[in-house]
Amino acid sequence: MNPELGDLEELYQEVILDHSRRPRNFGELADAAVRVHGDNPACGDEIHLGVKFDGDGGLQEIKFTGHGCAISQASASLMTTKLKGKSRDEVEEMLRAFHDLVTTETNNDAPKKLGDLLVMRGVRKFPQRVKCAMLPWRAVGQALRQSEGEATVSTEEPEFA
Amino acid sequence: MGARPVEGLIVDHKSCGCRSSRLRIKWREPGLGADYLMHKVATSRVDWSALRADFPILRERVNGHPLIYFDNAATSQKPRAVLDVVRSYYEHENANVHRGLHALSARATEHYEKSRQRVADFIGAASADEIVFTRGTTESINLVAQAWGGKFLRAGDVILLTEMEHHSNLVPWQLLSERIGAQLRFVPVRDDGTLALEKLSSLLTPEVKMLAFTHVSNSLGTINPVVDLCQKARAVGAVTLVDAAQSIGHMPLNVQELGCDFLAFSGHKMCAPTGIGVLYGRSEIVESVPPWHGGGEMIVSVTLEKSSFKKPPHRFEAGTPNIAGAIGLAAAIDYIEGIGRAEIFQHDVDLAGYALKRMAELPGLRVLGPERDRGGVISFVMDAAHPHDLTTFADQYGLALRGGHHCNQPLMRRFGVPGTSRASFYFYNTREEIDRMIEILEKTARFFK
Numbered sequence A: 001m002n003p004e005l006g007d008l009e010e011l012y013q014e015v016i017l018d019h020s021r022r023p024r025n026f027g028e029l030a031d032a033a034v035r036v037h038g039d040n041p042a043c044g045d046e047i048h049l050g051v052k053f054d055g056d057g058g059l060q061e062i063k064f065t066g067h068g069c070a071i072s073q074a075s076a077s078l079m080t081t082k083l084k085g086k087s088r089d090e091v092e093e094m095l096r097a098f099h100d101l102v103t104t105e106t107n108n109d110a111p112k113k114l115g116d117l118l119v120m121r122g123v124r125k126f127p128q129r130v131k132c133a134m135l136p137w138r139a140v141g142q143a144l145r146q147s148e149g150e151a152t153v154s155t156e157e158p159e160f161a
Numbered sequence B: 001m002g003a004r005p006v007e008g009l010i011v012d013h014k015s016c017g018c019r020s021s022r023l024r025i026k027w028r029e030p031g032l033g034a035d036y037l038m039h040k041v042a043t044s045r046v047d048w049s050a051l052r053a054d055f056p057i058l059r060e061r062v063n064g065h066p067l068i069y070f071d072n073a074a075t076s077q078k079p080r081a082v083l084d085v086v087r088s089y090y091e092h093e094n095a096n097v098h099r100g101l102h103a104l105s106a107r108a109t110e111h112y113e114k115s116r117q118r119v120a121d122f123i124g125a126a127s128a129d130e131i132v133f134t135r136g137t138t139e140s141i142n143l144v145a146q147a148w149g150g151k152f153l154r155a156g157d158v159i160l161l162t163e164m165e166h167h168s169n170l171v172p173w174q175l176l177s178e179r180i181g182a183q184l185r186f187v188p189v190r191d192d193g194t195l196a197l198e199k200l201s202s203l204l205t206p207e208v209k210m211l212a213f214t215h216v217s218n219s220l221g222t223i224n225p226v227v228d229l230c231q232k233a234r235a236v237g238a239v240t241l242v243d244a245a246q247s248i249g250h251m252p253l254n255v256q257e258l259g260c261d262f263l264a265f266s267g268h269k270m271c272a273p274t275g276i277g278v279l280y281g282r283s284e285i286v287e288s289v290p291p292w293h294g295g296g297e298m299i300v301s302v303t304l305e306k307s308s309f310k311k312p313p314h315r316f317e318a319g320t321p322n323i324a325g326a327i328g329l330a331a332a333i334d335y336i337e338g339i340g341r342a343e344i345f346q347h348d349v350d351l352a353g354y355a356l357k358r359m360a361e362l363p364g365l366r367v368l369g370p371e372r373d374r375g376g377v378i379s380f381v382m383d384a385a386h387p388h389d390l391t392t393f394a395d396q397y398g399l400a401l402r403g404g405h406h407c408n409q410p411l412m413r414r415f416g417v418p419g420t421s422r423a424s425f426y427f428y429n430t431r432e433e434i435d436r437m438i439e440i441l442e443k444t445a446r447f448f449k
Ligand SMILES: Cc1ncc(COP(=O)(O)O)c(C=O)c1O
Pocket: B073, B074, B135, B136, B137, B138, B139, B166, B168, B169, B214, B216, B217, B218, B243, B245, B246, B266, B407
């Protein structure tokens, strides 16, 4: 660790830079049940999320396209890897835990279930970048809410509870 | 300074309308956008680094590093002279204006109205009655759009803007045109960041009732040929509004020589406090503009059914104004004139030229906007790093840049970028700070590569 970089190095961990350069699950999901477009008008970042559900409403397939900063791209990439195959309840729980991770001092239980997503915790020290990290999560939250069709979410809209 | 065209050469000051005899002026081919003029003055007269001592905030450290403040297009820092005047006002003069019969109210009123005269002199207005105090550029433009536009524009009229307008010179016109059924038209921006003036003759038709445009672009640094644009607008009977937010504190400027009808600016970008700004309105036009906000101060007499209104500028200043702000603005004007606006402009141009030269050394970095003849605002994109990441990274080294769309979303779309990073200079910035920025940009590229 380069001591000069400090918080920066915690924000931009190698894993994050790697995911932003080579995002996983990047591409169109041809037979998606829901497509959600997420905008961050403050910086022009965009993410287009495609989701397919299994018989019980769990996340069977999830892919994204779009462009944006390293944080929003890595967050989307990490999120899709983590959420694929998860049940609806698990996704909702993860969403809340991730939101806490990037906005508050970590509580003690949240971290474990987040697993790989813990690399995103450096965002907490950069309040202006929380929107970037949350953009793909807002999109997936919206996808759960509607189960089919298209929707748009924006970081300028009020946060979910 | 001769302000007459001579034998096809434009010899008036096309962009700033200044008439300072200290300036030696050169000009270029008229009509193509580059026909504004550059000041040539000896800036060695000014001890630029000594001026830094007047700004307490420049001694701040940010994230363990000395602050390098390159976000001056968003807002400038404030010299002690301005802070002291505001404080002294509250300690010795504070009272409401135009209301009290007591001594303090008289003092406050006198100081407030003197500040209006100071602004009038600063921009070359014919009279202090042409100076309306507002909250800033945005409010000034909304006042014109709603009060002037609401009365004089009709369905089918055209409002001509440019593709490089700040949202504050776009959204108020959108709101108005939706309400009354007017149409918006835009002067396109060329790839080099200048206005496509060759399109003007087809755009500036007799249906155009208002031409509103920025003097200096807050993203590209482009300096638009104001005198020329205003002349052409007047020829078709259109009223003109100049958004001087980015030029007012940076170059000599004289509304009568510019030939505009309205001019809007904010104090906070020229060393004054936030929350104070100005709308200049040429008296022949502004006298026929109806009130905008209603309330105290702006009336002559009021019955339960109806009121009669004061003349401008007080007609447009409903309620208790930002008295300390106006006084602070006058102090900022004194401060800036103490340095010299031509000198400040030359310093901006020097810094921008130096920064552009150094930035050209960085591989994978692209600057938007004109290559030359521009103000001290530089927008750029770097292949290796998104503007957001770059700005966060730079901030960790104490370098304050702005990243994003700079309230210019249509312009960003025009250039096919989601946003840019922007460095914008003022007279207290130095070449050493630019050198430091280059080092930080090199580090950024290495880190994100
Ligand atoms: C060109 C231009 N116009 C208008 C504005 C709006 O100024 P304010 O926010 O002070 O009203 C700005 C600054 O943000 C600007 O740069």
